[in-house]
Amino acid sequence: MSKTIFALVDCNNFYASCEKLFRPDLTHTPVVVLSNNDGCVVARSKEAKKLGIKMGVPVFQVRELMRQQGVLAFSSNYALYADISQRVMSTLEMLAPRVEVYSIDEAFLDLSGLQQLQSLTEFGHGIRQRIQKWQGISVCVGIAPSKTLAKLANHAAKTWPQTAGVVDLTDKARQRKLLALLPVGEVWGIGGKLTKRLQQLGINTALQLADANPNYIRQHFSVVVERTVRELNGESCLALEEMAATKKQIISSRSFGERITNKPQMAEAISEYISRACTKLRQEQQQAKHLTVFLRTSPFSDKDTPYSASKSIELDMPGSDTRLFLSKAMQLLDALWVNGHRYAKAGVMLADFYDPGVYQPGLFDQPANFEQQQQQTAADQKLMQLMDKLNAKHSKTIWFASQGAKQEWGMKRELLSPAYTTNWQQLPVAK
């Protein structure tokens, strides 16, 4: 049995690259992509990075710089990114036998056994060339005996141009050389808080973390960090997961384009979120028994009195019918709503999932109700299926009146690019 080898393939500046795909005129223009409501910078082209625009900054803080430097901004266009992502992932699936789609712009590949047949570095370059040619997206490839090391190898491939976008970190000496160069905060799973605590113990580099005693780390931190230490030493603790795990919760929430101060508008927003969450729930072919609704004012404002509240409810039986969750959510909203606040955000969460038909009623539930409920459920399911089918073609073909037609509180997306690949009306035109 040969040793496991992972590759991490990660798209470079993914959202910004997607925006440039159909705009050859922007090849050398600095481009940023904004979060919902055009609030923060969530992606930057390499030109924008060079200008010092940081990931996650609020747009208003860099607006002047962007104007001076001619940086072009786009609202996030998830329909486009998801479509390009799918194409990249299918290409990877042709090139490697086992692929784990880790996020919209990253995938882990299992390269075990490949070493006997060809050079891993060459294989990495093959991936880069193919995706560049077929999708027009540039990727970097990191190769190593554990996922955590593959992440670092990828980081190295992105950081140092002389690697030409591929780093093979299967060699132990090479691993240690790279680890010594990297601050501990660059390690996958080590965030800001852990970095601080580790530094207090004199652990500043990735190599120092790798050389720490796993038991000591477990005592002072957790099993998670202990696993990271082992992974840094080339011991694979995190397996490749090809099958997407079934979700345990579904959240739908948004910041409002404008603050909400009246309850009917809030009811519209909550209805919209319930509708999205239930659609997702049915896509997952699951039923939920738990519902949470939450509202809050802006945590950044110092003139608004802060208010943040959530309430939950357990249904008698798990379900996926939008109407059922709508009526429960409105009850929760009645209990949560307080007049006089300027609400900035709200959302709903579904949890406690069951496969349809497997829920065991409790000892004291009324069996008589179940038969009735089940008959009703069959009809309800048909209705929901029909609705999902209609909305799958063109979202918002039909919707519940409570969601509101105008949605004045809705997201700001003033800088949206066309849906080049997912809408016939907006296909790119070759001139």
Place this chain on the structure above:
DNA sequence: TCTGGGGTCCTAGGACCC
């Protein structure tokens, strides 16, 4: 004036039981 959204996993501590 303007600050994203959607997830997962782990731990600590309380409630409860025997």
Place this chain on the structure above:
DNA sequence: TCTGGGGTCCTAGGACCC
């Protein structure tokens, strides 16, 4: 008056990721 200890389950909150 004296007032154990161990186990389980659940929840809230913290930390991380992209």
